[in-house]
Amino acid sequence: MTSHTAxxxxxxxxxxxxxxxxxxxxxxxxxxxxxxxxxxSFIRTVLTDANKDIHVLFINGDLFxxxxxxxxxxxxxxxxxxxxxxxxxxxxxxxxRVLEGTPSHDWYQSNLLVRLxxxxxxxxxxxxxxxxxxxxxxxxxxxxLYIPDRWISSQSDLERQVNAAMGKMGLKQVDFAMLHGxxxxxxxGHKTKEFTYDEAYLxxxxxxxxxxxxxxxxxHYDRIIANGSLERLAHGEEDPKGYVRVSGGQWAFIQNxxxxxxxxxxxxxxxxxxxxxxxxxxxxxxxxxxxxxDALHDFNHAFKDLQVRYLDYELTRKLKGDSSEGETDTxxxxxxxxxxxxxxxxxxNIYEMLMKSVLAKHQLxxxxxxxxxxxxxxxxxxxxxxxx
Numbered sequence: 001m002t003s004h005t006a007x008x009x010x011x012x013x014x015x016x017x018x019x020x021x022x023x024x025x026x027x028x029x030x031x032x033x034x035x036x037x038x039x040x041s042f043i044r045t046v047l048t049d050a051n052k053d054i055h056v057l058f059i060n061g062d063l064f065x066x067x068x069x070x071x072x073x074x075x076x077x078x079x080x081x082x083x084x085x086x087x088x089x090x091x092x093x094x095x096x097r098v099l100e101g102t103p104s105h106d107w108y109q110s111n112l113l114v115r116l117x118x119x120x121x122x123x124x125x126x127x128x129x130x131x132x133x134x135x136x137x138x139x140x141x142x143x144x145l146y147i148p149d150r151w152i153s154s155q156s157d158l159e160r161q162v163n164a165a166m167g168k169m170g171l172k173q174v175d176f177a178m179l180h181g182x183x184x185x186x187x188x189g190h191k192t193k194e195f196t197y198d199e200a201y202l203x204x205x206x207x208x209x210x211x212x213x214x215x216x217x218x219x220h221y222d223r224i225i226a227n228g229s230l231e232r233l234a235h236g237e238e239d240p241k242g243y244v245r246v247s248g249g250q251w252a253f254i255q256n257x258x259x260x261x262x263x264x265x266x267x268x269x270x271x272x273x274x275x276x277x278x279x280x281x282x283x284x285x286x287x288x289x290x291x292x293x294d295a296l297h298d299f300n301h302a303f304k305d306l307q308v309r310y311l312d313y314e315l316t317r318k319l320k321g322d323s324s325e326g327e328t329d330t331x332x333x334x335x336x337x338x339x340x341x342x343x344x345x346x347x348x349n350i351y352e353m354l355m356k357s358v359l360a361k362h363q364l365x366x367x368x369x370x371x372x373x374x375x376x377x378x379x380x381x382x383x384x385x386x387x388x
Contacts, residue, residue, distance in 0.1 A: 018140045021051055023243035024060035024213030025229035028078050033260045035074040038231050039081045041258045052092045060213040061101025061180030064109045082113050089124040096126045100148040101180045134165045134174060142175040149180040149214055152195045179212040185221045208249055218253055225251060232262045235290045267293035285312040295319045
């Protein structure tokens, strides 16, 4: 670390409470959402004047979407972006910490960021965590646990590795955790063979906040925060995207207003071509638009004509009862896809399972209970798409 960065870090540590940003699931090199757009979103939402005061920028896994060739167009603009990222962190005295994500996405390609930093005359304070590790920040009196995706195979394996790492440092707990994977609450109703973190164990292990990447939907469970992806990368991801900023243990979800457009339109018997025009033609060119409709609908029979009509858009269709267009394990399914993925569930017993799970684990006030009942009703006769 250069003296410039070291001096700024000391100044920040002495004058401010511990402040950081967590962003994950960037997916550079994605096949659908353009890499240039992803980079632009990152610069415009994360590398801002408002974040110059942070102490650490955590990239919590899946910086890449797939293995890239160095001579590809995506790789070339990624290299330029990495220099901007390193410049931002160096100039503002920000520590940059990168965690390896899902193996099939990252492929240890964040080594490129390390190599670029190593040959620069102005090097940022950068550490790339490829395995389970605990890092001590003495200037902030904080210990951070890092665990990549699919590093752990079982609860006993997790406890053995964590206890060994803490034992070497004389710790009984860590202050924060940066994980890439999945928690039990995120997988209710999903069939998965991957290791799933137990929330109770994480809350005993970590004193303050637990950050987890991998699922692209923003959510939180007590002190566990899933910031979701920075960008929309598929249909079923039409919820807000962004990152999390933490200061003094208080966290806030910061929305990315520039996120790419993926819109699902539910086609009904009343949907006319004029109504469809009003929705689609208002969207940015290049948007991904999916028509969700019955196989017998006229729009399905004339779908090729619709594709010609909307040449400036990526138009696809999903027919009712067709589960072939499912999301990968990095995407949260919507309520309807959840029912299709788990035939043993019905709308009613998913609702009952959700209610029992939450009410058993949380002490809710009468007003909170009423709000939760209203929210949970979306799982009965769920209407998750926009209807026209």
